[in-house]
Structure formats: structure tokens, C-alpha cells
Amino acid sequence: xxxxxxxxxxxxxxxxxxxxxxxxxxxxxxxxxxxxxxxxxxxxxxxxxxxxxxxxxxxxxxxxxxxxxxxxxxxxxxxxxxxxxxxxxxxxxxxxxxxxxxxxxxxxxxxxxxxxxxxxxxxxxxxxxxxxxxx
Numbered sequence: 001x002x003x004x005x006x007x008x009x010x011x012x013x014x015x016x017x018x019x020x021x022x023x024x025x026x027x028x029x030x031x032x033x034x035x036x037x038x039x040x041x042x043x044x045x046x047x048x049x050x051x052x053x054x055x056x057x058x059x060x061x062x063x064x065x066x067x068x069x070x071x072x073x074x075x076x077x078x079x080x081x082x083x084x085x086x087x088x089x090x091x092x093x094x095x096x097x098x099x100x101x102x103x104x105x106x107x108x109x110x111x112x113x114x115x116x117x118x119x120x121x122x123x124x125x126x127x128x129x130x131x132x133x134x135x
Contacts, residue, residue: 009045011069015057016045018068022061032056 007013019028020043029039033056041047049057057065067075 012048013045014069014072015049015065016043018061018065019043019057031060 022028022031025036025039025043028034028043029036032039032053034042034053038047038053042049042053064075067078
């Protein structure tokens with residue numbers, strides 16, 4: 001097999017980079033059902049997973065891990081498109097709030113009601129003096 005890459009460990013390093021974002025060696029070991037030593041070697045990029053571990057990694061993390069390891073340029077392109085969509089949505093929200101001339105205020109009936117004399121009316125029971133005898 002002939003590789004076009006100078007780096008023989010590039011896939012192990014990409015997998016390592018992805019897995020390090022997912023947690024510690026102990027957490028990875030629990031998630032993919034392997035021992036901690038294997039998880040540390042995977043996180044460090046020192047070893048490549050056997051078939052059973054690959055299966056567990058794929059089941060746990062889905063197609064994102066496959067894309068991150070074998071097609072990192074697609075991940076970068078997808079993330080750029082998602083970021084552009086979020087930015088466009090944010091700009092649209094800002095534009096809709098400012099172009100329509102809307103002002104944000106308290107809705108009718110939600111602010112403190114003031115009486116005829118301008119004092120704030122307080123809803124609730126009257127203040128009672130507990131030490132005064134009730135007649």
C-alpha cells in the first residue's frame with residue numbers, strides 16, 4: 001500500500017484529536033468498553049483501534065468521528081457553512097428588530113398600576129397590626 005501522506009500516523013493523530021474533545025481516558029474507556037491503558041493510547045495517538053473498539057467508537061460518536069478522521073476538510077467546510085447560517089440568522093434578527101421601528105416595552109397591564117393620585121397600588125391583603133385586638 002502506498003500512502004500519499006508523509007506522516008504515517010496522521011489518522012491516529014486525527015482520531016486522537018477528536019477523542020480528546022470527548023473527555024478523559026477513564027470516560028472514554030467507559031464509553032467504548034475498553035481498558036484505560038487502551039484509552040490513553042488512543043487519546044495520545046500512539047495506537048490505532050482494533051475492529052471492536054472502532055465499532056464502539058462509531059456507535060458512541062456517530063458519523064462525526066468518521067468524518068473528522070477521514071475527511072477533515074469536509075468537517076471544516078460544514079462548520080463554516082453552519083457558522084455562516086448562524087451569522088445570517090443573527091443579522092436577520094437584528095435587522096427585523098431595528099428596521100420595523102419596534103421598541104421594546106412592558107406589555108399593557110404588566111407594569112405597576114398607578115391609581116388616580118399617582119401612587120402605586122399594591123395588590124394583596126391589607127396590612128394588619130397583629131397585636132391589635134380584632135373587634
